[in-house]
Amino acid sequence: MRETFWTADPIDLLRVGDGFVLADSPTDARPGFDRGKKHGAYALDEGAAVLRELQEKLFAAGTVGERKQVLLVLQAMDTAGKGGIVSHVIRAVDPNGVHYVAFKAPNQVELAHDFLWRVAKQVPAAGEFGVFDRSHYEDVLIARVRELAPPEEIERRYGAINTFERGLVDTGTVVVKVMLHISKDEQKRRLSSRLEREDKHWKYNPADVDERMRWDDYQDAFQRVFDRTSTDWAPWYVIPADRKWYARLAVQHILIHALESLNLDWPGVDYDIEAEKKRLAAS
């Protein structure tokens, strides 16, 4: 590992493997990290520098046409901290190289196509660091809970997703899928705090409570997602997220791990360095 502060590699501790049970998975643990919040902040700064350099190498590789990409897929119950991942972890890297997409409810044109149609258009290009804030997994999460598609269509989608992601991996993309896992009590605290502060009122949406009332259905839908789509080529990671600072640190590490798997290096030059020095000196 590039960072110094982990006591064990969280990759191994957080990856969804065979027999994973979401209901048995803690929301308030800190796998691989022994210290508290204050040290978590130092650690995040250390990791940010590592992540930034790796992303610059990814971007550089893209400029010479190397087909290497990263795609972070973020899913979670409301208030679990997706936005904080974006603003605290992704912010460390150069916005120039980030392709961020927040998927909303599909519009009429999108609904008239297969669910993957709008997603395929947004996959990262060579050298890009893609971030999906929600994703095609909504089409087997809210779509399952709210019965937005027939059961046999929902069933079909798991396989379609695996095939789609396999294609991304085969063309040079590391696919990192993260579920931020909070407890029902923690969600209540966070929603309450949005109702307490005037500068947070705009973040509160009564519809969030409607979804909250289906908590168990959503947990079941997530379990099904893990059972069906945590593949060798695109595994899920479930991150205890009651402590926001830990969740950010863990996602940061998973991204560092993903970038390292691409064996990035500064690209070679396709021009004559000495000749260019002379040409520049004369200009």
Added chain:
Amino acid sequence: MRETFWTADPIDLLRVGDGFVLADSPTDARPGFDRGKKHGAYALDEGAAVLRELQEKLFAAGTVGERKQVLLVLQAMDTAGKGGIVSHVIRAVDPNGVHYVAFKAPNQVELAHDFLWRVAKQVPAAGEFGVFDRSHYEDVLIARVRELAPPEEIERRYGAINTFERGLVDTGTVVVKVMLHISKDEQKRRLSSRLEREDKHWKYNPADVDERMRWDDYQDAFQRVFDRTSTDWAPWYVIPADRKWYARLAVQHILIHALESLNLDWPGVDYDIEAEKKRLAAS
């Protein structure tokens, strides 16, 4: 001014007004800032917190449908520091609210349309903070210097740009146009340093020296841009950029000024706070 460190408002000092002459405009000055690089770093941190809060209010306003947007247009000679503005100034704000577009050479489909066609598709939506890294101004800069369009078409474009930007302003967008101004000597130093370091080689492009050889033509083309398109509704700012840290600080302030002109406040609620508290407590 919200920040404490300016001795005079750089808005007034850097805005392109009547009679502006680029050739007389210094590249190594620090208008409005008396201190050095070290204090510049503290100042940038202070300004970042101000910018972040304003952008969050902009984003919040967008969620309730208020038509308020910011669009930063960045233009400059190569190596002047556009990338640094993005990674050091824009990075402060939540990536979720940023719509960043790097305009490359137009492709065949784009060339078959009017030059503004691809640009119009990328203007910021309600609540968005748009960043154009290069822009429609390339169509009167490189297009003029390299004669990529007939002279009468280039002439037509200045007026078309003013009309286009007027439309953006009329629909709630603050348009901030920034030219980073470096000296020819400083560009030589920066290009040289890219040839010296292995981790910078990928940033060097022999074509940059070809453009450098047309330096005076580009300065003339920029002067024409300022003469024709620095309007009351969308003025240009020319930023001395030989000192990168000063240029970042100045652009940050211009953005803060732009956001403040929108008179942003947290949006009101369209739900019953007390009723929601009860509903949440029961859930």
